[in-house]
Amino acid sequence: MSKEVKPESVSLCPLGAAAAPEQELLCIFGTGDLGRSLGQRLLQAGYRVVYGSRRPHSCGPLPVGAQVLSHAAAAQSSSLVFLCVHREHYDFLESLVPQLKGKVLVDVSNNLEKNLYPEANAEYLQRLIPGAHVVKAFNTLSAWALQNGPSDANRQVYLCGNSSEAKQAVAETATKLGFTVLDRGSLSTARELEDFPLRLFPEWRLPLRIAVGLTAFFFFYLLIRDVVYSYVAQGKNTSFRIMVSLANKVFPIVSLIMLSLCYLPGVIAAILQLYRGTKYKRFPDWLDRWMLCRKQLGLLALGFASLHVLYTLIIPIRYYVRYKISASTIEQIKENQTSEFNISYAWRGDSYYSMGILGFCLFLLLGITSLPSVSNALSWREFSFIQSKLGYLTLFFCTFHTYLYGWDRFLRPATYKWYTVPGFMLSLVVPTALLILKLLLLMPCVDRTLTRIRQGWERCDPEDDSKKSLLT
Template sequence: MENSFVMAGGGETAHKRDTICIFGTGDFGRSFGMRLLKSGYPVVFGSRDPKHSILLPSGAQVFSHADALKISKIIFLAVHRENYDFLPALSDLLDEKVLVDVSNNIRMNQYPESNAQYLAQLVPKANVVKGFNTVSAWALQSGSLDASSQVFVCGDDNKSKQLVMDVARSIGLTPLDQGSLLAAQELENYPLQLFPMWRLPFIITAGLTVFFFLYCTVIDVIYPYVKEKKDSSYRLAISVPNRIFPNVSLILLSLTYLPGAIAAFIQLYRGTKYKRFPDWLNRWMLCRKQLGLVALAYAFLHVLYTLIIPTRYPVRQRWMQNIIEASKLGHVTLLLCTAHAALFGWDRFLQSRRYKWGLPQAYMLGMVIPCIVLVLKLILITPCVDRMITRIRQGWESKSKYKAAPVCINNASLI
């Protein structure tokens, strides 16, 4: 059954919204119902005792489970697995309905099968979809556009998944299709992982930190000892870390913008935005914010260590002030940081004595990826290329490159 939604200030019907049914009147159910109502959806709650349901959002109706199912084709099940026992009696009413399981567990792999798979066995006539379990009630209430706005969806029926993803988009969230219902257990484990979006940034940061520590130790500590029998181990406390922080920060900052450039070139090659990026690029793009935050943290550490070390180069401090002031300017920040590194070593580049054991200095290695990103960005902002990528992102397609039917756009397509 469909309902008309009339826009405020006008008498014409803007579009029709399906009535959404919610089973469960807890924090999530109430917050989700409020978000749906604000987006123009008619909302009904299914309750065991409709007369005693309180604290529900204004504008929502409350019915018994059976009556609510009669007027809805999409049902969000916001109850714990232990309370699924009322559903088998409603199996006939759930025939061909879309049943969205939003539940989570209290520990990883708590049951042999996922809650969604168990639900599909319990009510085989329904089209079970797993989704919204990574979105908190607080995010729904506050309208947060943080990483919590990503909605992971999986299910065996593509049409049902598409309906759920349409609901997510219409309330301002970003749906991500994770495939069949077999992925449900992974989605249910996801909220129980510690800082899941930080894992890749931490691994990259740790790897770069260890590499530059060993590299700088070889150049600044081991080399003087081998060649001159000079003990420079005191450098490990201040000088070596102060070489690590700026190089790692610069590389992380460039890695924040590199996937966007790669995605742009992929779209230019394909001639369309209606095609998925590779999984590795999707994962990379989803953690860009975390990479940028770690880069900023390392930059601040570099500033602190620079203030500790007595320096004969006041210009170095002035450059760092400029970089900090420009920290919100994206590629401008990357350009300034790279220029800072280049100016720092402009007089050392051609001095053979600086290449200890033939190894380039650490700042040279730290400039490789940033320079690549800046060159790619320079290509992308040229007028002819910029016009083409803008047309593609506005929906234009190159028929010679892409002739298949359009598929769902994932969040990585929206650069």
């Protein structure tokens, strides 16, 4: 590799040197938002910046302290060039092949959609300018992240390239800007890096589909039971209940089921390990995918639980509730009667609200500890205790809360409208089955075997079989 690849400021002067080293000059092609933000960050980090432009005298406002030259002059003056232009504008680079020979050319471009071109932009750029050392980098950062500095969500810079020296030069620049560099290998992985910015919540797709599916199913199910049934069978128009009452039934149902789905794959995995007698066999792909999205399932469940709490708080100020209370009071006054205080109803109501409050507070604790800034401060044992032990306690409180809500309604024939079960009874199926299975796994004989398997013991260990054959 030619000596031009190495940045000019690689050789550092000793601390006691009389003359300070000259600031390294970096070149940027492109004066758009990304190019200006990148130039601003480079200037703040102590670099000198020169822009290459088709119109050096009319390219718009640029960071203070940066120079503007023609493409050829700018490329000639620096050994590291950032290319902040779209692929469809690469044609002007063909005339700069002599000036870019031996230079490090950093491609930061992205496409509007996947598979838009047969090859990655960086690979095309390397083929267009074979004498340059193309490095794919900085394309996963936004102009905002470059302008305002790295944050927790935008701290990493991915790069790839065929020249280790060229990647080292880019890595040093990224590190000086405050970013963490992750080398993804050769230029053949450039398409993967270019697809990163096009991904839209990939870990959230399955949980969101589950949430939308459950919400739609229970909404229409309860709509038929609570609104359509009242209109058809009783002649009452209760459509106003859709906005609050119906929603406040759907949210806790979906929340409880999705919370159960966070812990169900762990129980299924334990059962599979017990059945196989080993931990060294891969789980099915669907179970792996399920286990990888448990965090997202839990956060969505917390969101639905929060909506349930907010909707419950506005119940006393609803017109329908105030009307029912005032009508009941007037009716008692007319009949000169007062309803007696029922101690069992009071116990049931207080227990119902108490379990809901405890469950929601623990739910919030689970959500807070799932944040990276919090989970990084916890040891693995602390994190496991909160997410596992307290997680199952949260599920128990929320399930018990739902049982207290139903109380003895399952004994009343009027509960089964059109021979359908209430929604809260359907929501209890998964968490109840999960809690029962978890209790079975906690039995000493079962837990002891499962612990041995997870520590590496195998039921059909070849060494154990050889030892048995020697003993016999």
